[in-house]
Amino acid sequence: MQLGLYVHFPFCISKCNYCDFNSQVAPAELRERYLAALIEQLECRVSGLTYCPDGQVSSPTPDALHITTVFFGGGTPTIYSADDLARVLDTISSTGKLDPGAEITCEANPDTVDADKLDALRAAGFNRISLGMQSLVDVELQILGRSHDSDTALAAAATARDIFDNLSVDIIYGIPGQTADSWAGTLAAIIALQPDHISAYGLMIEADTPLFEMVTAGQLQPHDDDTYADLYEQGQSTLAAAGYEQYEISNFARPGRRCLHNLIYWRNQQYLGCGAGAASYLDGTRSVNVADPQEYCDAAAAGEDVIASEETLDKPHWAAETIMLGLRTIEGVDLRQISQDCDIDLEKEHEGTISALAAEGIATYSHSVLRLTPEKGFLLHSEVARRFLL
Numbered sequence: 209m210q211l212g213l214y215v216h217f218p219f220c221i222s223k224c225n226y227c228d229f230n231s232q233v234a235p236a237e238l239r240e241r242y243l244a245a246l247i248e249q250l251e252c253r254v255s256g257l258t259y260c261p262d263g264q265v266s267s268p269t270p271d272a273l274h275i276t277t278v279f280f281g282g283g284t285p286t287i288y289s290a291d292d293l294a295r296v297l298d299t300i301s302s303t304g305k306l307d308p309g310a311e312i313t314c315e316a317n318p319d320t321v322d323a324d325k326l327d328a329l330r331a332a333g334f335n336r337i338s339l340g341m342q343s344l345v346d347v348e349l350q351i352l353g354r355s356h357d358s359d360t361a362l363a364a365a366a367t368a369r370d371i372f373d374n375l376s377v378d379i380i381y382g383i384p385g386q387t388a389d390s391w392a393g394t395l396a397a398i399i400a401l402q403p404d405h406i407s408a409y410g411l412m413i414e415a416d417t418p419l420f421e422m423v424t425a426g427q428l429q430p431h432d433d434d435t436y437a438d439l440y441e442q443g444q445s446t447l448a449a450a451g452y453e454q455y456e457i458s459n460f461a462r463p464g465r466r467c468l469h470n471l472i473y474w475r476n477q478q479y480l481g482c483g484a485g486a487a488s489y490l491d492g493t494r495s496v497n498v499a500d501p502q503e504y505c506d507a508a509a510a511g512e513d514v515i516a517s518e519e520t521l522d523k524p525h526w527a528a529e530t531i532m533l534g535l536r537t538i539e540g541v542d543l544r545q546i547s548q549d550c551d552i553d554l555e556k557e558h559e560g561t562i563s564a565l566a567a568e569g570i571a572t573y574s575h576s577v578l579r580l581t582p583e584k585g586f587l588l589h590s591e592v593a594r595r596f597l598l
């Protein structure tokens with residue numbers, strides 16, 4: 209069974225103003241405890257299929273897992289030392305399940321890495337770094353509440369570029385106050401770094417975040433939908449002109465540099481998630497671990513299961529989810545193929561919707577493959593996906 213492995217590190221130096229991810233600022237003691245619990249879970253779940261906090265694998269299936277991608281995400285994994293992260297990766301390697309050519313990514317924030325640390329991560333076996341730069345305009349970084357400035361981000365990226373053959377960077381558009389000119393400046397500086405992969409995310413103003421409070425209080429003005437769309441299109445055209453292929457709504461890559469781990473999610477393939485709040489999708493069942501790191505550690509110490517919830521999708525829901533995820537990518541979805549797997553004639557069921565989407569230039573439909581158009585369809589993805597709910 210081939211799968212991707214996600215490992216979650218739920219800690220950060222400080223909390224960004226826009227962040228609603230499972231991350232928190234925590235004392236070193238909890239971070240240490242968490243690392244031990246995480247390693248324990250990895251030993252159990254990667255060696256066998258059954259999580260058992262006491263280290264007893266009840267039903268080992270030697271060839272059950274064949275890991276083709278590993279992704280250390282957060283939070284900020286690099287809040288831990290390179291030695292700690294190497295120990296976690298060694299735990300995975302020592303199971304013998306890791307494919308020798310696996311893509312092994314570590315997310316990093318600019319103020320948590322230097323040349324020595326990046327060298328050590330490379331030596332430990334990580335072959336891809338994903339650096340959270342977000343903007344190269346200091347006032348925008350301050351609005352986002354990032355813990356680094358633009359000089360720190362640029363220096364970290366230049367160092368990472370020297371050390372890693374495969375470098376990805378995250379940037380954000382739609383920041384209050386961001387203009388076409390400031391966005392152009394960030395894009396130009398990012399392109400000059402020559403990363404292999406760029407994730408350009410639209411800023412979401414989530415409830416219960418400091419950014420939401422600032423917008424609600426009238427201290428910050430969010431962009432209207434048209435301006436937001438203009439910034440998105442500006443990113444698309446600028447990155448395309450620089451040789452980056454858009455292969456997903458928010459992701460751009462040089463040839464051969466698409467993120468293999470994220471493609472597993474978008475193709476609705478199998479993955480195992482370890483760590484607080486991490487999700488898994490195995491044998492048609494989706495499960496989510498206990499989200500709170502303290503509770504996660506307590507459960508592990510008490511010998512209890514860390515899985516908080518499980519759900520097995522029925523065929524109509526599986527089909528709708530597969531379409532929703534696949535339409536995020538430039539590959540699109542093969543409706544005939546999905547129909548075979550769910551025993552529903554999707555082409556017939558959605559005939560009217562498919563024709564309408566094609567007529568409006570939102571999607572193309574050819575040889576049973578439905579694809580959203582990058583120009584018009586990607587921005588309407590959520591609305592289109594809703595039309596395929598059965």
Ligand code: SF4
Nearest residue numbers: 220223224227231283
């Ligand atoms: S670094 Fe990332 S995970 Fe951490 S607080 Fe900021 S946005 Fe959230």
